[in-house]
Amino acid sequence: MTTKTTENQTSLVKGGEGEKMGKLIPTLAKKPTREKKEKRKMKFRYTFFFILLPFLVQFAFAKEVNVYSYRQQYLIEPILEAFTEKTGIEVNVVYASKGLVERIKNEGRRSPADVILTTDIGIIDELEKNDLLRAVNSRTITRNIPANFRSPDSLWFGLTSRARVVYASKERVNEGEIKSYEDLIDPKWRNKICIRSGYHPYNIALIASLIANKGSEFAENWLTGLKRNLARKPQSNDRGQVKAINEGICDLALGNTYYYGIMLTNYENPEQIDWAKNVQIVFPNQNEEGTHINITAMALLKYSPNRRNGIALMNFLTEDLAQYKYAQENHEFPIKKGVPLSNLVRNFMGDFKKDTTYLLEIAKHRSEAAKLVDKVNFDN
Secondary structure, three states: OEOOOOOOOOOOEOOHHHHHHHOOOOOOOOOOOHHHHHHHHHHHHHHHHHHHHHHHHHHHOOOEEEEEEOOOHHHHHHHHHHHHHHHOOEEEEEEOOOOHHHHHHHHHHHOOOOEEEEOOHHHHHHHHHOOOEEOOOOHHHHHHOOHHHEOOOOOOEEEEEEEEEEEEEOOOOOOOOOOOOHHHHOHHHOOOEEOOOOOOHHHHHHHHHHHHHHOHHHHHHHHHHHHHOEOOOOOOOHHHHHHHHHOOOOOEEEEEOHHHHHHHOOOOOOHHHHHHHOEEEEOOOOOOOOEOEEEEEEEEEOOOOOHHHHHHHHHHHHOHHHHHHHHHHHOOEEOOOOOOOOHHHHHHOOOOOEOOOOHHHHHOOHHHHHHHHHHOOOOO
């Protein structure tokens, strides 16, 4: 007779060889021994561990944030070190003066970058147009950064501001001779002006602001007249223009405000202190729309692998400590209200009228500004 098997039975055939064999051949329905149970448990534990291993490794090394920075190392490094000291999160930085937008595009989803730091709104605008930014909804940032210095969609945020001013020789330019950007194209300044490349983002932003405020025709005429008054081919950086004034190559130059403070406190290169002492800062267009303002900015990148750490860094950069360091060490204008200017900025610059044209309105004219630089063959 044949019997049906259950979980607690052994398959047997009564009588003959089957009964004998049944004593020797247990089936799968036989109860596992304690030893086998333990082996199965261990096997499960090992399998579970190896499934989780990649996630555990990622978690173990997640105390980091990766930054792509257009800001120079000596300017931003002390602030990033303060962030690491406060949070324990290591900051890995790629510094570059150009090419980071193309790099982010090419890296796509594989990009290791979490946060980008820029020297003007133009780079941020390009990233936004290419859908490479991720919105950050942070009460900390919203509280610290005024609405006119951040994206309405929370895609980017200003950190500091700076003005594009005229540096004028104290010896050769009388106070009040320059009152506006338009004054720079007066024929009396023929062969008296120095400037860096017209294609540099700082100058493109200024030209774009002229287009936004006064139209393309005005901007083209201004560029043409400025080129006529140049003492030399556009070259070097903002500090290089102040050096040229000190050397008598030119009497006037365009530059950003914060370089003045950097030069005056550059004790490692004391010759720069002399350059700065020989010029005065003129804030143009005080009787019109005000002096052109640009910003440094930050954004979270779309494919950020360490998103939480990236947002932590962004929050930190808007708080008092980081804003204070920007002001005191870099002599920039902090965007967060209530953070004091450096003594140097307060003493040498004081209050002035700022152009309040919305930054994205200026940014949308950047391409046209670059075409005008081409059209008038400015750099040649």
